[in-house]
Amino acid sequence: MASLFNKVLIANRGEIALRILRACRELDISTVAVHSTADASAMHVRLADESVCIGPPSATESYLNAAAILSAAEITGAEAIHPGYGFLAENADFASMVVEHGFTFIGPDPSQIRIMGDKIRAKQMAVELDLPTVPGTADAITGEEAAISAAEEIGYPVLIKAVAGGGGRGMTVVHDEGSLIEALKLARYEAKMGFGDDRVYLEKYLDHPRHIEIQVIGDKFGNVVHLGERDCTLQRRHQKIIEEAPSPVLSAAEREAIGTRVAAAMRTFGYSSLGTIEFLWQDGRFYFIEMNTRLQVEHPVTELVTGRDLIREQIRIAAGEPLSFGQSDITFTGHAIECRINAEDPRTLMPAPGKVTAFHAPGGPGVRTDSALYSGYSVPPYYDSLIAKVIVHDTNREAAIRRMDRSLAETVIDGISTSIPLLRALCETDDVKKSKYDTGWLGRFLADWD
């Protein structure tokens, strides 16, 4: 095999650090793990060829500490840095620093991260790239008069969104003109307090959308291929918990149409890495909400229906190789579902860190578990509560749901509370089986789940 990189530093932790490490190993690339003092005995550290402690438990001082990560790359002689997801993955300044220090950033160009990280610029870019967007103001709202006429033009209900908002925060629904000005003042104040930036803009509020996103990959030679969609409609407080491919609501022709349109847009954008274009979908129409310029948590469902290893491909592309497949090589087989298992109380949804006394991953045909857990491991309280992803593949959706239910029943995670009871309840719910839901469905389900 042609040599890609000799050594890659993985600037992350948990299941995704392990997933990247596995891809590197299969490509014959040595790995460097970085870790906080709280993660000294974590699985990603145990399995890597080398490891460097980069700081105390708090993420700000460790996994978000760009200087410490760059030093670790320097002293170990790594050639490239993979940021995973979360932490520094969508930090354009970090990506620039990586490049300026002479390393390869395994991701897109820093300027593209910067554009897509700014909600208004991203939306303007989507319009330029001919992607369908949610009707709304093209810029931040300046005065009360402008807000009133913009809302009228968009039509109620409207959504006030903070320009600097993120993680599902900084959004207010307004149903009529009578409450617009008060809501605007409050939203500005909250945005100032929460994000240090009081700019807000208006958008049409979609009242029963599904979340459907398109996976793309591009190389440095202008080739861009789409790998179909993932349906991530089952969310609570805007956090995805179950994802699947294909979406139960799209026909093959609709998939082809949106996929082709997104791939063309990314070709114009000059995008060369893994990326996901997220849409809300309502009554047969797509509305762009954002682009994630990184690997996503739910990438395995796409891997299972396409039979492609997205991370190996992402690393190859970063090393300057052309895409190893074209659009016509991509076919979709069967149905894949992913459940995110969090260390949390399944009812209050409060994080529940602690010691895992026993861990057993499910197995059998069509079952994959991505996790960094082991028996005796203590889940630290400092980071995200995602501890395992169970992903299943079967010939059709109904069979995949049954396979998921039996896989969750086999999973043993003793010593801490997890979201498994909720995930199992969902597999057994009629609306889920029939795919009759929108992004608000799970919130309503949880309100009277007992």
Ligand code: ADP
């Ligand atoms: P964030 O950056 O905070 O994740 P997004 O713009 O991606 O913000 O939106 C997060 C979620 O908020 C979406 O997945 C969707 O559930 C909801 N949302 C966003 N925009 C709208 C809209 N115009 N109408 C209805 N729901 C929306």
